[in-house]
Structure formats: C-alpha cells, structure tokens
Amino acid sequence: MDLYGEFEWRGLVHDATEGAREALGQGQVTGYIGFDPTAPSLHVGSLLVMTALAHMQRCGHAPIAVVGGGTGLIGDPSGKTVERQLLTGEKVEENVAGIRAQLARFLDFDSTTAPARLVNNAEWLNKITAIDFMRDIGKHFSVNAMLAKDSVKRRLESEDGITYTEFSYSLLQAYDFLELFDRFNCTLQMGGSDQWGNITVGMDLIRRVRGAKVHGLVLPLITTASGTKFGKTESGTIWLDPALTKPYEFYQFWLNTHDRDAVKYLKFFTFLHRPEIEELERMTVREPERRHAQRKLAHEVTRLVHGAEAVRDAEVAGQKLFGGSLATMSVADLLQVFPNVPSTTADYVDAGWPIVEFLATSGVVTSKSEATRLIRGGGIYINDERVTDEKFRLLPVHAIQGQLFVVRKGKKDNYLVRLVR
C-alpha cells in the first residue's frame, strides 16, 4: 500500500519535502520520529505521530522511534516562549523508560520484512565530545541562518532571550538524523508541524556531509471543532499511562468527541480502512444520536493503547454508570467497575458527614467552597439523587447497601466512594 497516499487520504500530510511521495513509492524507506521525554508518559497529543510510525510499518517501511534521552537533557525551544527548566539526568531516564513501553505497543519489533526499531539518542549524544561536535557538526551551520529561524527569532525578540544551550538544540536533532542515516540508512524524518524547522536543519546537514537527499514530512496540528486545545479536559491532560488517566476516562474522552471531529479523528487515530470509516461517517450523519463514529473511535483507540480487556471494562463501566438507574444495580456490579472509574474511600463514621465536607475530603471537588457552589447550582448527585441542600448530612445508611456512594458532578463526572470500616 502506498504510504503517502494513505497519509494524504487521512489528512496526515501538513507539509512534505519535494520528492517525498516518490521516495516512499520506490521501495522500503526507513523513517523516524523523535519523542521528547519531558514527562513520564506520553499523552494523546503524541498519538498522531505514533500512529504515523505504525502506518509506515503497515505499508512495508521501517519505522524508528527515537526517544530523546540525550536531547531531553537540553529541551527543544520550538514553540516555547521562555527558557525551559532543565530536567535532571535521572528524571529523563525515568521518563525514557515510561515512554519506551508506550511506543512499543504500536510497533512490531519482530517483523522480518519491515522491522521497527526503538533507539535512544543518548546512545550517541552522550558520547560525542564537545570538540568533535563543533568540528564535525557545528562547522556546517551558519549562525546567520540559525538566527533567521522563527523559533529562535521569537525568542531573541523576547525579553528573556535564549540561552546558547537551547539555541544549539536543532543541531543536536540534526545530528540525530545524520546518525540514523549512517546507521540505518534512515532517509525520512516525520514529526508534528512545529518540527519542520528542526527537520530541515537535519536534511541540510546530511546533504552537506554525505551528499544525500533525504526527506521530511510533518503532520498537521490537531484542532477541535470547539476551538479548545486537543487532549485536555477539565480534569487535565489525557495521558496514555493508565496510572495517570484511567482507561475508563480515556475511553470517555474519545466518546465525548464532537460530531464534527469524530470522522477526522477516526482517520487520524485508528487503522480502520477507508470503506469502514466512510460507512461510519454515513451512519453518523443518519443517526447522530447513536454516535457510531465516536463509539468506534473510543473503542479502537482505547484498544490500541490499553488493550481489549481495558476496552471491555471501560464500556461496561460506562453502561453501568450511564445506562440505567443505580437503584437496580447491585453493589457487586458497582464494585466490579470500581477500579475503572475515579474512586476513593472514606472512613466509616456513625454520625455521617456534612455533605460539603464529604465532597471535599473525598477529592471530588477541591474545596468546600467549590462544593457549596456546585450544590447551589444543582450539580451534585449522590446515588443519582440531586443534593439540593448544602447543609445536608450524609449518613452511612444512605450508602448503597451501606457500602458505596456514587457521587456525580455535573452530567458525566462520576466518582465512586467506598466506605471503609
């Protein structure tokens, strides 16, 4: 299958170098994407480039995922307006380990025909000496040209300026590309659209020192129909790590995708083929209330990231919490979904708890003031029943079979609070 055509149909090509399409059409290409270990987990914002790597492999090309154990120690100034805080070496290593595992889910390392690789650029960046770097790499760059780069220019104009460290970042990334070219004959670098500048620097370096023409392709910035930042919800970033974002929340995030974004995201984040996506599009137009596209999207993406079992749990939990009345539900049923939804415990107290205090200490809200505001606005429900009185005293007998409270904030934020004796 033609990778470029696949990308194009899915709307994944924001920009590409001339000849990239042809190069991908003539035999196997080795391409890479870099991942910054700035956090211990990737988030949904990285999902697009991850699927891009997987698409490469599916089309018979050889993908390389590079985790920036070396560059992570510096920090990419692209898109940043202020100097970054440097991460410690241990922190970076920790983050690298977490990210590696997440990337591994998307790639097949055992393929004999189109092998995937996972490398850490610390492998070469930590070894090169300052003198070598300046002689072999630095010599090929004109500071005049570097100063003209947008990301640098913005920072030069800003009050805080830019340090030499961040200024040199793009050279390190260029060196990565060169190293991968030498080691694996890697001739393509992909990335988010903010990486275009860094990618072209690497292409220039390879052209100068090896006389070879390599390619770059950048993916679009993900936008939402409502104009909000993709990948954030009220409760924060949607992470890929199940310890940071429960698979249930992850599933709900996708399920709540805006109608106008659902099909676009199916193309972006799933590997479903064109006929199936087009059928889902038709179904969604016909019966928008069924949210065919959103359901499939949530199902597929959750499966890719967390596995089939997690999807089943997330779907069951969703049906339980949104499906019917809690009254007909057994504690056993609810306890079954307990680990899948945000949940806490509360210590048993005979006399019960003032509702406001209960909400604050269980972590459903951040302060008693917020609890009061929500109750006055009619946005708090205990076991499906709206709390109308902020002075209400919650008693152990109110718990479902004396064991469990289902606390709901607004329409869709469910929390389970279990009583502990």
Added chain:
RNA sequence: GGGGAGGUGGCGGAGCGGUCAAUCGCAGCAGACUGUAAAUCUGCCGUCCUAGUGGCUACGGAGGUUCGAACCCUCCCCUCCCCA
C-alpha cells in the same frame, strides 16, 4: 534622544477618589433542552471559610497625598506608535 498612547481578573476590554472583588464580551463550570452532542436559554465565575453588613489576596513595581486610591502625586520597570 524627542513626542504620544498605554500596562486592570485565563484572554479581550470598561472603570479614572468612596456604593469596586471591579460593567461587558470570550473561555470555563453548573442547570434546562438533548444524544454522556452542537446551538440556544438560565445561574455561577479572585480565593477561603464557621456563608457573614465575613477573612485574605488583587487593577505593572515602590513610595506618597487622603478618613478613604484601580482611579490623584513622585520615582522606577515594561509595551506600543510617531519623529531623529
């Protein structure tokens, strides 16, 4: 260097001595409607609590005048525009 305009809550943008925690719009949260949508309408919207004619923090920074300052004065910092 000279002249002019301006810095207010997440953003935009009013206010120009008391009734200012600060009009309004956007964003956000909650409610109604619905499809766990969108649009629309309603309420909330610095923050905390014992919820009160409550506490704390806030109109670039530091001082000052005043019973009282986002608002007046002084100095400083920063942004934008015009001229050199």
